[in-house]
Amino acid sequence: MTVAHPVRPSPAPPVGLADVRAARELLAGVVGGTPMANARALSELCAGPVYLKCENLQRTGSFKIRGAYTRISRLDPAERARGVVAASAGNHAQGVALAAHMLGVTATVFMPERAALPKVGATRGYGAAVHLVGTTIDESLVEARAFAERTGAVLVHPFDHVDVIAGQGTVGLEIVEQCPDVATVLVPAGGGGLLGGVAAAVPDGVRVVGVQAAGAAAWPPSLAAHAPVPLQAMRTLADGIAVGRPGDVTFPQVAALVDEIVTVDDDALSRALLYCLERAKLLVEPAGAAAVAALLEHPRRFPTPVVAVLSGGNVDPLVLGHVIRHGMAVAARYVELRIRIADRPGALAALLALIGAQGANVLDVAHSRISGALHLGEVDVAVSLETRGPQHIADLTEALRAAGHGLDVTRTDPGL
Template identity: 70%
Template sequence: MTALPPPVSASDVVAARDLLDGVVRTTPMAGARALSALTGTAVHLKCENLQRTGSFKIRGAYTRIARLSERERAGGVVAASAGNHAQGVALAAQLLGVRATVFMPERAALPKVDATRGYGAEVVLGGDTVDDAVVAAGEASERTGAVLVHPFDHPDVVAGQGTVGLEILEQVPDVGTVLVSAGGGGLLGGVAAVLRERRPGVRIVGVQAAGAAAWPGSLAAGHPVRAGGMRTIADGIAVGRPGDVTFPQVSALIDEMVTVDEDMIARALVHCLERAKLVVEPAGAAAVAALMENADRFGATEGPVVAVLSGGNVDPLVLLQVIRHGLVASSRYLALHVRVQDRPGALAELLTQVGTLGANVTDVAHSRIVGALPVGDVDVELSLETRGPDHRDAIVAGLRAAGHTVGG
């Protein structure tokens, strides 16, 4: 896709692995029976959500900080992040005896802030976005001389993240396709460096959230291009522009970049919870979302498929919202507005009909002032648990057959 040579090679990744020996975990490779049945080929999940600090980020952060000179270490490090990179830098700095200051948005999730502090870093909250935190971290670096540890755009970081690729080849030697979520491209670029050199025929696929996709336009233009918007539940891969290091790395080595929408990400997260028994953050579920959406295409390639679960640091409140969204997207949860007559017993009759149709009512709201209701009618908002698309359609059809006006 580009004539620029990749800045990081497989030998760089091997050197990083030697540095990381005894520091990071060799994360498990979990079989995925349901996804294997969906695609018609063996599917495995690389569980970086079970890595120290809950994501792959410790690999790159430790590699970067460990290679600083004694003088640079003495000045400390700074970083900016809303979560995973913050924790990776904090733990890496603690292990190496380096002072770390991490800038995080004012509204960063409390569990992530607490975890970062728990690893020994000083946390400075300010601004509304990660971009604000990046500016503050850069200013602090210039003011104090502390080294700015970039979340993805440095060869040492890319090499450290690439050790995931070495483990993939050891755990699934005959792998045919690897799907990796992509934000700035550090993980994808590092993994691709290993796979392209050691197993040239492997299909390497990057995955972005459609609402925060800077890579497709950048690859088409042949240089980094800033995305037009950043709106996604997958905040871990919401990066506005590919890096100057990661762009030539990724563009030279991968086969394709795909995007997935919010519904599919939510469905993939629910799938990981229900079928794989794994807690994964939205960004970490993106590779599974791409596989679910393109099962025939990716399942048709030669050799097993590996989807990298890049992280599992999800705020419990966000998890609740995403689970509900995922259930709605997969037609397991249904919200309806049903118009009934305003008379004694009408609501009870409606609920009886819903029960007869096999749905479980989780919430009911009854109103006489919704929209332009005719005199003598009321609006009943129902929240229902269903068994899937066919059951959802049967419920709606059954209520309409009973004479009710039904809307979403």
């Protein structure tokens, strides 16, 4: 289910358009502008132009390098000499590591013990010292703060600093240049650095919508309370936007400038990731696909032209496989049927031939004669299939029933 949360007016934001423009000057020649792809299929679905802002193709695989470089580049010589420290499960870690390397600053990053190996390897590859500590980002952040106090290293927060917000906001400047008539910008939202920065960069009248994972949606209750409110628990596959509390700096930024917060569940995120792979030919992590998930859930809700920000493409291959399977199940691309056939030679072969003729791909078959529900001379066949979607399943079941088979649809989940 998708729920909208209107944002109430608040005092002036900490970061304005001039700050974002100044950050862009710092980033010139360092961070490349990312392409904007015309999403034809989404445009048809939404009855108006839809474009994808491909920050998944940015250096390090996400927008995070923008804010990290802006923050570190503004440190004075004494601060740079002490080095920087960060806590992250992936995207921010890589952004800080690369930015520090480019600026000649020593970087230390604390990551959860179960952080994805490709992300750990990439962070080390950019030159950072990586320590695996704790089971969550919050626990890693505690260690990062302790390291900063012990050594004097500067903590580079993933979102809660004006320089980080300004750096992330350069995405918004590019959006306006690439799509001058943009009416709505959809932005994945975790701590609010990217969301608040983009909102500062786009002109008045452009609707800015933050998209959160329903299982980690700290912004709606915080905005309702007019202050950051921590979540008691989080559960979502979109770890890139799983932030338990809005920042003290990002909260007034988002409250002042963002028009709406929308939440999407993990099923919608899985469908969106699969959609990006199949239709846009773009690899996007679950968090990065949040804006597309909102469009798929409510295609006529947002004024067009719409720009959906794909915030990152760093996804663990193991997680990717799971999410793809789940997304296919949500889109009714998997189905399991229980079919009753006659217990005679050739009956099973005939059944499979009929299924094949309908264009379904058989993944697994189980054949049983032991069931109290069977009549004498019947066999129960459980068959797991890959299909093209709901209408294909309907056509297939109709063909099976027309051939005289009794059947039940038992499930459409990814564990086939």
